[in-house]
Amino acid sequence: MKSVFFRGKMVNFMGKRMKILRLLVFCVLAIFCIVTHSYAKEHIIQPGPEKSRDSHISKGVGDLMRNFGSKESMGVGLNDSKRLVLRFDLSSIPPDAIISSAELQLCLAEEYDFAPQRVIYVHRITGFWKDKEVTWQRRVDNRDWKNLGGDFDWEIESAKSLTGINYGWVSWDVTRTIKNWLKGEYVNFGFLLKENCVDTDTIWFLSSEAEWEAYRPKLVISYETEAICPEPEPVSPAIKVYPNPFKPSEGHTEITFTNLPSGASVKIFHIEGRIIETLEEAAGEAKWNVKDSGGDKISSGLYLYRVESSKGNKTGKVVIIR
DSSP states (O other), rough: HHHHHHHHHHHHHHHHHHHHHHHHHHHHHHHHHHHHHHEEEEEEEETTTOOOOOEEOOOSSTTTTTTTTTTEEEEEEETTTTTEEEEOTTTOOOTTEEEEEEEEEEEEEEEEEEEEEEEHHHHHHHHSTTTTTOOSSSTTTEEEEEETTOOSSSSSSSEEEEEEEEEEEEEEOOOOHHHHHHHTTTOOOOOEEOOOOOOOOOEEEEOOOOOGGGGGGGEEEEEEOOOOOOOOOOOOOOOOOSSSBGGGGGGGOOEEEEEETTTOOOEEEEETTTTEEEEEOOBBEEEEBBTTTTTTTOSEEEEEEEEHHHHHHHHEEEEEEE
């Protein structure tokens, strides 16, 4: 009788342990989904001369129709006779990005001792312009600004106070502006930087034409992306991808996907989500010549792949270093 009672208690105890274990496994999987599918990322946009859009405009003597878009430095101040205009391409930000912060960063062209204090304001430009044509009077060749000195929203987007010894980077918080542009509330025509009309000298910053790449203007954006954690699917753990990373300098000519299920396809994606190439399994393998569907070579970067088959899907990453 005691034996039967003891066995009953043991069964009940084991049942409770199994429930606790199942609960713990569920919690771990839930945390895993949250951690792996919601992550913060810092994205730096710092274009060079070919893709940059920056310049300064001036109403100084002889400068009203003069363009400075090819200069290595940009000026702001001098009784508000010089203003700085610049624009960044935001197409590299994912459409589902949740922006947490955004900073406009410019590097001073020299060391300054600001006494008294100087304040540089950031405004949102409201009309199209070209950096190699823009002047104090004109936004593009043969088209004038509606207002001399640029068309912009007079509401201050951000302000930076400079005092004492300053050198290196100066930053402005432009989070609100970037959010509004990405949400489509305004068209991204860029920023205009200016001082109030006070008796001051010019403050010079390095432009995107500067020879030193690391000190060109940049926009630093921190954001998060979220995705729904998919249901676990049966996939083959034996699928291998090599060489990874792919380095032509080491003699690599193609990337091979091995141990593929019969009838599988391999889709290669750009990090932004668009499909670059689709491969079909043959004898358990698929080979990629590291070109897109149009036959053009793929540039350096991080790319995603997804193996699709009747046995399930498997995703992964490949790195290309040219």
